[in-house]
Amino acid sequence: MILFLFSFRKKNSTDFDEKFSLTENGTNKIVLDNETGFSHYSMQIDSTIDGEFFSFINEKNNSVYIYNHENSNLVKKVKIDSQGPNGMGNLQLSSHKIISLDSILIYNLYTRILYLTNSESEVYWKENLADHNVNASDPNLEPSLSSPIIKVGDNVFFACSIDSYSTDYSSSYSVMRFNLKTGERKYLYALPEVYNSGYWGAVFKYIPSLDFNKTNGQMVLNYPIDPRLYVVSIDGEGKASSHFESTRYINDMNPLRNNISYGTKKDHSVSSPKTSTV
Incomplete structure (x- = not known):
């Protein structure tokens, strides 16, 4: 699982003593042909x-x-x-x-x-x-390298981006679940409350990274402006648990504008997939 922790605000952070590091345990080398580019x-x-x-x-x-x-x-x-x-x-x-x-x-x-x-x-x-x-109000599905398609049983999960900027994101969902057999669709996991504290800029700031924890059968989400990992059920029921994770190299990050309504007054063309990269 790859998690990108871009930024956080002091009021949305805390001090902690636990430290973790990653250990390399091997390298996989693949042979590429001359038709393969450098990024995917x-x-x-x-x-x-x-x-x-x-x-x-x-x-x-x-x-x-x-x-x-x-x-x-x-x-x-x-x-x-x-x-x-x-x-x-x-x-x-x-x-x-x-x-x-x-x-x-x-x-x-x-x-x-x-x-x-x-x-x-x-x-x-x-x-x-x-x-x-x-x-027209459906979120845009934004699976990518940092937010891959997740499959659990007959269900597949897609990270979502906002379709338009708002003054209240409490009903803006960040994941869509689609059942491959029944075709049922369900939107899950509203954006965290920190998104209601200002205008955060480009659309990618509103797209989570996600992965599935096979050990406990729960989904793990991380948002670019939030230093917490959210652990949630795959059916969206119950309250999410959050776990603070961050880096000592980032001290503070504020919204691009404190006025949350700033984004609603500009034409950002957020519905175009060309503007939605992670």
């Missing part, structure tokens, strides 16, 4: 019935590369059609999840469509998960 919007490590795999979307050739996580060998390179009956569009801004070697989820942030495809790039089904023509 979507990377995953997935444990499946077929084994454990490291994978990424190569935006340069619209393909999903799948490597054996144990020996780093390339297992599959799945070329994704951009057009036609199995077309999934340009994957320059897309996220994915390996369910098995023959079952891959791909979410295109441009079209807001979730695809289930096989290793031959044949689309089993597709679903529009954020149709703003139906409900």
Whole structure:
């Protein structure tokens, strides 16, 4: 799990004595071809019935590369059609999840469509998960490298961004749960109260990083302007527990504007996925 702790305010922090450090326990080296670029919007490590795999979307050739996580060998390179009956569009801004070697989820942030495809790039089904023509107030789904798609049973979880700036974020949800079998959608986890203390700037400041704790079966969320980790149930029931985490190198961070209504008076074009990067 990768957590990015960007900033916090003094009134939203505390002193603590516990110190932790990370220890390197190995290196995985993979061989890249000459079609692979230097950065990727979507990377995953997935444990499946077929084994454990490291994978990424190569935006340069619209393909999903799948490597054996144990020996780093390339297992599959799945070329994704951009057009036609199995077309999934340009994957320059897309996220994915390996369910098995023959079952891959791909979410295109441009079209807001979730695809289930096989290793031959044949689309089993597709679903529009954020149709703003139906409900303009739905949050934008923003899975990315720091907020990957999470799958628990038949449910998949997507980090969300705000669709528009507000003067009250108590009803603004940060995660959407989608059931692959029933198609049920549910928005979970309102933004923390600190977001109501001002205008925090660009949209990425409102997108959480998230991961699933397999040990206790709970979701873990971290917000860019909040030094706490939030532990919540996967069904959204009950009260979240919070745990203060931070770095000694950051002393204070204030909102871009103390007036929370500042964001509502400007055209930020926050509904465009091109402005939503983490």
